[in-house]
Amino acid sequence: MSTELPNPIRPAFTEPTDESHxxxxxxxxxxxxHGTIQIVTELDAxxxxxxxxxxxxxxxxxxxxxxxxxxxxxxPYVDRLNYCSALINDFAYCETVETLMGxxxxxxxxxxxxxxxxxxxxxxHLTCVAASLMELGAMTAFLYLVTIRDYxxxxxxxxxxxxxxxxxxxxxxxxxxxxxGWLERLAEILEQYEEFVGRVHGLxxxxxxxxxxxxxxxxxxxxxxxxxxxTGPILRSTGVPRDLRKDTPYLAYAELDFEVPVGIKGDxxxxxxxxxxxxxxxxxxxxxxxxxxxxxxxxVDDRRCxxxxxxxxxxxxxxxxxxxxxxxxxPQVPAGDCYVAHExxxxxxxxxxxxxxxxxxWKVHCRAPSFVHMxxxxxxxxxxxxxxxxxxxxxxxxxxxxxxx
Amino acid sequence: xxxxIVEKLCEExxxxxxxxxxxxxxxxxxxxxxxxLPVVGRLKEGxxxxxxxxxxxxxxxxxxxxxxxxxxxxxxRHFVRVRLKTRVAEADPVVDTLTGLYGSxxxxxxxxxxxxxxxxxxxxxxxxxLLYEGFQGHPLRKDYPKQQEQPLVPYRTTRNP
Numbered sequence: 001m002s003t004e005l006p007n008p009i010r011p012a013f014t015e016p017t018d019e020s021h022x023x024x025x026x027x028x029x030x031x032x033x034h035g036t037i038q039i040v041t042e043l044d045a046x047x048x049x050x051x052x053x054x055x056x057x058x059x060x061x062x063x064x065x066x067x068x069x070x071x072x073x074x075x076p077y078v079d080r081l082n083y084c085s086a087l088i089n090d091f092a093y094c095e096t097v098e099t100l101m102g103x104x105x106x107x108x109x110x111x112x113x114x115x116x117x118x119x120x121x122x123x124x125h126l127t128c129v130a131a132s133l134m135e136l137g138a139m140t141a142f143l144y145l146v147t148i149r150d151y152x153x154x155x156x157x158x159x160x161x162x163x164x165x166x167x168x169x170x171x172x173x174x175x176x177x178x179x180x181g182w183l184e185r186l187a188e189i190l191e192q193y194e195e196f197v198g199r200v201h202g203l204x205x206x207x208x209x210x211x212x213x214x215x216x217x218x219x220x221x222x223x224x225x226x227x228x229x230x231t232g233p234i235l236r237s238t239g240v241p242r243d244l245r246k247d248t249p250y251l252a253y254a255e256l257d258f259e260v261p262v263g264i265k266g267d268x269x270x271x272x273x274x275x276x277x278x279x280x281x282x283x284x285x286x287x288x289x290x291x292x293x294x295x296x297x298x299x300v301d302d303r304r305c306x307x308x309x310x311x312x313x314x315x316x317x318x319x320x321x322x323x324x325x326x327x328x329x330x331p332q333v334p335a336g337d338c339y340v341a342h343e344x345x346x347x348x349x350x351x352x353x354x355x356x357x358x359x360x361x362w363k364v365h366c367r368a369p370s371f372v373h374m375x376x377x378x379x380x381x382x383x384x385x386x387x388x389x390x391x392x393x394x395x396x397x398x399x400x401x402x403x404x405x
Numbered sequence: 406x407x408x409x410i411v412e413k414l415c416e417e418x419x420x421x422x423x424x425x426x427x428x429x430x431x432x433x434x435x436x437x438x439x440x441x442l443p444v445v446g447r448l449k450e451g452x453x454x455x456x457x458x459x460x461x462x463x464x465x466x467x468x469x470x471x472x473x474x475x476x477x478x479x480x481x482r483h484f485v486r487v488r489l490k491t492r493v494a495e496a497d498p499v500v501d502t503l504t505g506l507y508g509s510x511x512x513x514x515x516x517x518x519x520x521x522x523x524x525x526x527x528x529x530x531x532x533x534x535l536l537y538e539g540f541q542g543h544p545l546r547k548d549y550p551k552q553q554e555q556p557l558v559p560y561r562t563t564r565n566p
Contacts, residue, residue, distance in 0.1 A: 056533070064545060227508045229457060244432075339488065348479075349461060
């Protein structure tokens with residue numbers, strides 16, 4: 001029964017550079033890392049000399065699968081890229097297709113997408129910070145943060161019917177409007193957020209153990225971060241306020257008042273703090289958006305991509321045909337290509353789509369921030385302790401679904 | 406987005422024989438593969454395109470040359486993106502690597518290599534990254550059947566009790 005299985009990877013190095021060094025393999029299913037990642041390290045006692053990072057253990061052929069479904073059918077797939085903030089994926093993908101089709105969404109949809117993107121960002125940052133704190137032993141902080149996250153998940157389940165992968169975006173709009181009382185509950189949750197996150201600040205920010213583990217660990221410079229394609233909180237932790245929501249405003253961000261928090265030196269502590277502050281900014285934006293939210297439809301009235309109303313489908317032959325055409329052939333997207341990027345919780349999430357003019361994509365490519373970040377992860381791991389791999393990896397917030405696609 | 410820069414780029418590179426256009430706010434430069442390194446070098450040093458966002462390819466079976474290789478660059482100074490496109494033939498799917506200019510090219514070129522079989526000349530590390538060592542074929546090519554399986558660990562043939 002015991003047949004020798006082939007090694008799925010070829011490590012970049014198999015011999016240590018010094019006879020006192022040792023090569024240690026971590027992962028892909030290591031209990032101390034959340035995420036299937038394999039890191040081959042060369043250790044000088046406790047110190048990491050060099051690392052070779054391998055991902056791909058969650059690869060499931062996302063891009064290949066996209067080429068045999070209609071444009072609309074992909075929405076559940078894009079949800080499963082970054083499953084911690086699936087709504088941002090939804091909206092980024094829908095906006096890419098809408099750009100190619102020349103569709104402008106309704107004002108209510110635009111504000112709702114902005115609001116929900118920020119809500120998803122809070123949930124994502126809560127997950128990331130909670131998990132990295134737990135890995136350092138801060139169980140209480142973890143429980144406080146995931147309590148709020150669970151309120152958010154339940155609240156989003158009220159809206160979309162799912163806790164994690166919502167399939168809520170639609171090309172041309174949203175699946176449905178807000179249910180009765182949804183914004184009132186949102187205001188309650190945001191109040192509880194202040195209380196719980198305040199407690200976590202009290203537990204962690206000036207905690208000697210926490211600072212010793214996080215300060216000056218996993219440092220990356222701005223120049224390296226830019227050269228290695230880092231975006232999002234990691235780039236901002238190095239001290240530059242680069243944020244697509246400010247730099248190339250999309251959705252309703254140009255109308256909002258918010259700051260772009262930055263770090264001082266790009267270490268783990270800065271990444272923790274940038275994420276904590278970003279959540280505060282998101283909450284600030286959501287308060288504004290709740291006041292700005294206009295009335296009106298959430299979906300454009302465009303027969304090329306939006307399903308007709310059920311009453312019409314049952315009573316009118318044109319709408320019946322329209323319904324069948326949209327389901328069977330899919331929305332006809334004009335031939336061409338298009339790249340649209342949103343600021344996801346991890347950085348620049350871009351979709352590059354190519355259409356041949358039919359209802360099925362010719363190509364859908366996802367520029368996943370996690371994948372690019374893994375390409376430069378060795379910069380933050382080399383030179384530090386073996387035990388620092390876990391908090392540093394946690395602060396990069398690699399999401400397997402998006403990294404491995 | 407600063408459209409002045411997009412137009413300036415189109416003018417500058419268009420006057421040198423590359424085909425340029427603007428698509429949805431992004432400057433598109435179509436060039437021969439031989440021009441790639443000098444053009445990217447100038448974009449990086451002269452125009453502030455300091456971040457390589459993405460490397461991918463598009464397969465057009467039946468067209469000659471068969472593949473488009475596509476790069477997206479971003480300027481963190483001007484907040485502008487540029488897309489570079491070049492065509493390579495199936496028989497000679499070679500372009501120059503950008504690893505000398507951008508660190509981020511490493512992983513993305515590895516992915517593009519395993520998925521489409523594009524060879525990035527000068528990149529010594531084109532090991533599989535999302536797939537595994539020894540994977541046969543290039544799965545994002547249109548002639549690779551979606552249903553084709555090549556499991557690394559053989560499927561179990563007997564049922565568990």
